[in-house]
Amino acid sequence: MKIVAFERNLQGTGASRRLRNAGKTPAIVYGADSQPQLIELDHNVIFHALKKEAFHSSILELEIGSTSQPVLLRDVQYHPFKPLVLHVDFQRIDASKKLHKKVPLHFLNQDISKAVKLDGAILSHVMNELEVTCLPANLPEFIELDLADMGVGQSLHAKDVKLPEGVELMQYLEQENPVIVSATIPAAASAAENASAVEGGEAPAAS
Known part of the structure; x- marks a missing residue:
């Protein structure tokens, strides 16, 4: 540009x-x-x-x-x-020196992920960008994350991301390995499910 x-x-x-x-x-x-x-x-x-x-x-x-x-x-x-x-x-920019830059994350297949499609989970984005280091020629415009196989209760961490060749996470991300996205059941849905299970169960026998 x-x-x-x-x-x-x-x-x-x-x-x-x-x-x-x-x-x-x-x-x-x-x-x-x-x-x-x-x-x-x-x-x-x-x-x-x-x-x-x-x-x-x-x-x-x-x-x-x-x-x-x-x-x-x-x-x-x-x-x-x-x-x-x-x-x-x-x-x-010096073409011979590594730079560090925050790169946007693009989340793919969110609506058809196992967690959403099978369990009605919500995918919560904790991070929408990653700070990386690389030579200028290797700087990606964005990084794609495919969430199709993500199941309920699972989380995707920084070190789980497949980075383009020549691109590395900043050291603090390597050490902390924060959560990027997680799949959880909404609290209201979980409470309703628990209430339904209790109503459908047998009452304890009287002594």
Whole structure:
């Protein structure tokens, strides 16, 4: 994905306010052993780009004048209540150095999973993204998890995920191995089932 930016020479609250009034968004690009560079973006373009999942998880081509460079989106500041992007941070990418990035999870076959189809369970998403480390060329746009064989009472943990080649979990996820999704029977359904079982049972004999 490509984003077009323009050099920005002025900084400070007043300069940023004038930019925003002109339909621009102040931004910065840094990293890769180079000096940070102040840039500006077309607000409407960046506002709509930020709605796309891939814009947050993919390597972007940042074009500034006659040059372009690979970058990652690192931070976005929004107005507290107006639909405005106040500031954007990009990080330059070195193709030879590993990066770490949160990658979205796409859950497949949820409606036909064994837990849902056979037992009426609910699949609870504890995590919707995984933080991974890899070389830029190996960064996945998303990671798919097939839940078709997931049964009631089962949980899928971080280390259960089959990662693309060259991609590894961040060390803290390897150590903690948190739950990503679990299949449980809703409390109301479980209580109703227990009540039905009690009603259908024989009363104890009187002494």
